[in-house]
Amino acid sequence: RKEVEQDPGPFNVPEGATVAFNCTYSNSASQSFFWYRQDCRKEPKLLMSVYSSGNEDGRFTAQLNRASQYISLLIRDSKLSDSATYLCVVNGLLSGGSYIPTFGRGTSLIVHP
């Protein structure tokens, strides 16, 4: 059940670059969308929620395109500390009728000097 798909990367970019990730989802009834960040050997942590109108938090911008069923994350002025795996999360429907959070497999970002 591949409901949420991401390009695994790695995206290898220099400091200061702008980089964008996309994530596609298959369930048109999905209601909630998030980006999480996971550092090596650590647990995932919420980076930002994704709202219909798009939202920005400092160097990070998230957008939702319901018509094409994808969400995006844009990182401007990349820092070395941005190196991590970025996980897309969309709520989807299980066969039993419950909605659950569904994770993409993650996109690896490596920012180099």
Next chain:
Amino acid sequence: DVKVTQSSRYLVKRTGEKVFLECVQDMDHENMFWYRQDPGLGLRLIYFSYDVKMKEKGDIPEGYSVSREKKERFSLILESASTNQTSMYLCASSLLAGGLDTQYFGPGTRLTVL
């Protein structure tokens, strides 16, 4: 701050052993989840619980069971551990059900089954 704790960071067990992984959250969240994470496969949902005494199968429940006797505690049980259950296990909790809001994760338990 929400705190989710897991009973062990590292665990080594033998094939056939019964394994208990404990998870406790301190924010009075109704909703709790167990995932496993494997390289190249991402996080996969094993079981979840949207209420005390309620438990529901996720995407990969085979070989696992769960217990939720108290709101703050959600336990994952491997009835008879096998080598293919070697993985990182992550517990999470959230205020709202259905994946509608932020999940807070524990630090994970890296389980090795020999």
